[in-house]
Amino acid sequence: MKSLCIIGLGLIGGSIAKDIKLRKLAELIYAFDKHANSLEKAKAAGWIDHSINEFNDIKDIKPDFIIVATPIKSAAKILLNLAQEESLSNSILTDTASAKGFIYEYLRDIKVKNIVLSHPMAGSNNSGFDASKEGLFNNKKTIIVDAFKIDSENLAIVEQFWQKLGSETIKMNVDEHDYAVAYASHLPHLIAFGLTDAIKNEANSNINESSAGGLKEFLRIAASDPDMWADILITNKEAIINSLNQFNTSIENLLKNTESVEDLKSSLYEIKKFKEDKF
Template identity: 30%
Template sequence: MSRERLGIAGLGLIGGSLALALRRTRGSPEIWGFDRRAEHARLAVERGAIDRACGEREIASCDIVMVCVPVQRSLPLIRRLGKRMRPGTVLTDAGSVKAEIVRAGTESIAPGAEFVGGHPIAGTENSGFLAADPKLFSRKTAILTPARGNSEGALLRVGKLWERAGARVVRMDPETHDHVFAYVSHLPHAVAYALVHSVATLSSRVPLGYSAGGFRDFTRIASSNPEMWKDIVLQNRTEVLRAAAHYRRSFDRLTRLIRERDETGLIAYFRKAKQTRDGI
């Protein structure tokens, strides 16, 4: 009996790491890879991450196809691949926004095939195949976002891939996912970018060489790929704007406490934040 064939569309940090992680497991699938950057595909073959580099049409012939490209580019790619999938195959993704992607996937998937939305909660501020790490998903969480019509079999097939890569698999509906991650991922990135931008555009000179752990730790994620984060905040813009408005109200309250020299209020504000952070 032939091995199941996995196709990975996008061999950057996530796609490359998944391929490398699966290579370390017994009974791993045959892996084909596609990337619009020929250099990434070449490196993936040379480093043994994939068995074969192929084109977009060829990758649709795989048993499971995992789309690992920025979320705005993933929409047209998912629509094209979905129409080409064979009965019994599964198309899935690893995008950070889910509602719009799941909608596109379920609407475009060919009869007899299924689309399963997914999101591994793992990453770094680096990107590209050279940043790929076989341990990236170890002890991390991968979320599947089932849609109406998904079979248990398709969900288990996709979940098994992430488990083989070292992740713990949970399920969440797409809309809840986008609401939750607007607060715990998308807003923090936006705030980090905004803080660094505010310092970079000051009229007075602030030498960043003097920055200590606070600024460096808080803004590390502002070194993330700008194109990727442009896509994420635009695709999840409704939830991100709602989260930003809530954050603005909280920051306005902090500003007021400082202006009024309200020591009791400041201690209560900071203590609430500390207790919440300590519980993570």
Template identity: 35%
Template sequence: MKLAVVGLGLIGGSMALDLKKCGYVSEVFGVDQSIENQQSALELKLVDKIVTLEGACKQSDIIIIATPVSSVITLLPRILDLINEHQTVLDVGSTKNLIIECVRNHKYRANFVATHPMAGTEFSGPSAAQEGLFCGKATVICDSLENHPDHLKKVNDMYLALKMRVIEMKSIDHDLHVAYVSHLSHISSFVLANTVLDKEKDASAIFNLASAGFESTVRLAKSSPEMWAPIFDQNQKNIVEALGDYIDRLKLFHESLKAHDYDQTKKYMYQSNEIKRILSQIQKTKEKE
């Protein structure tokens, strides 16, 4: 089977690496508009060959779109225009509903599988690609009732080859859940970094006083704005809700601190501690796999 990866960054590059290594595909074509990314992907042996989008659509059994979500909605209809009925297309973007909507009435809608592997790091570009990034993690497939069973099976098998747990979900539910469980984390981290950077202008206090806890909460603030701005934009309605909720709760915590309401402050923190149970469940599942 031949694979094309459109967008040779962290996710696309890592998928290319592992799918070739495990033997699920025999040849990998890479498509990227940046000459630098093309060269880097070849040097890092993420792909066998750089081709044009048209070339990729001619020669591949599976085409993975791994660009920022703003490009997915322009590339996906073009790609579906170029393929035949046997070719399978999937995207790996962090938003799902709008992406599906943009090809809702395309004659090859059934060939397009909308997916979201829950893996990544705060780094980007071909050099961020790594083997085993997906192993043991979950991937979401959305609105699969609209897919032809053959195409769905091909994508499902591909994720199993990457050793991922496949979860099915409606795109509309996916977008709401990820607003809370993923997108909000990024905003809390981006804005935390901004708040601290602006207060600590000479940075020596950050340098001296930052502990592992600080590093952990601002880690996502290193993420690429070019990748995240389109996600926030496409999932705007849900993220506006999630961020509004977060701000409301921070205000309650603020009020409780201002009032020296020690018992209430503790009560909020004991509620937060419940996250321990869920994180340790996740940990246990990972260890089993």
């Protein structure tokens, strides 16, 4: 493609820019970010060709492809703004947000012709442009959500874009996506946040001193960006509560099985086999 614009040069947006440049997927890479320092670093290193200082300038540039790599609520507002801009009617728009129901509801009252929602299942507990890296999406999955039923040609362009970054694409509808990622990502983060908070509030000061690598690795994601995760936990609350209820039921069943060694072993062996088969 000739021109591409990335809105948000954090971990995901910055990593996209690096892979696009390395794989020569666009002749010109534009970027907009509220942090001028991120734009300066990306341009100085040659990862982007042009930095955009004013958001409305995107409408004058008319990029062929626009990626909104910002938190969910911000992404919804940006996509709504861009989708209603006549000068961008030929641009293809996509996002990287972690929940889709909120965005779909935000946009459902307008006629959307050029938006394909997408979610690369890649990331880190680190954030910002400095955390971005080449190859982040290689051998990772990207979920494509064609919520607005756009034409097959534009849908294929979005799928092929992620595939060229090394990602395997899979398709889901809005509800399938939000319920799947509640289990795959959001609930694990919630549990890590909760366990870290419980340890913080525990009077026994020996927990940290007695912990080995397992606890530290388990709690690693509790150091994820609070602003981003507040956004995720609020916008995908229903699906997260559903997964949390199922998790609580599973914990209760395991605790009940402690009354019988054989029942408990049977449950643990069944869980072990499922984990080894599926993960």
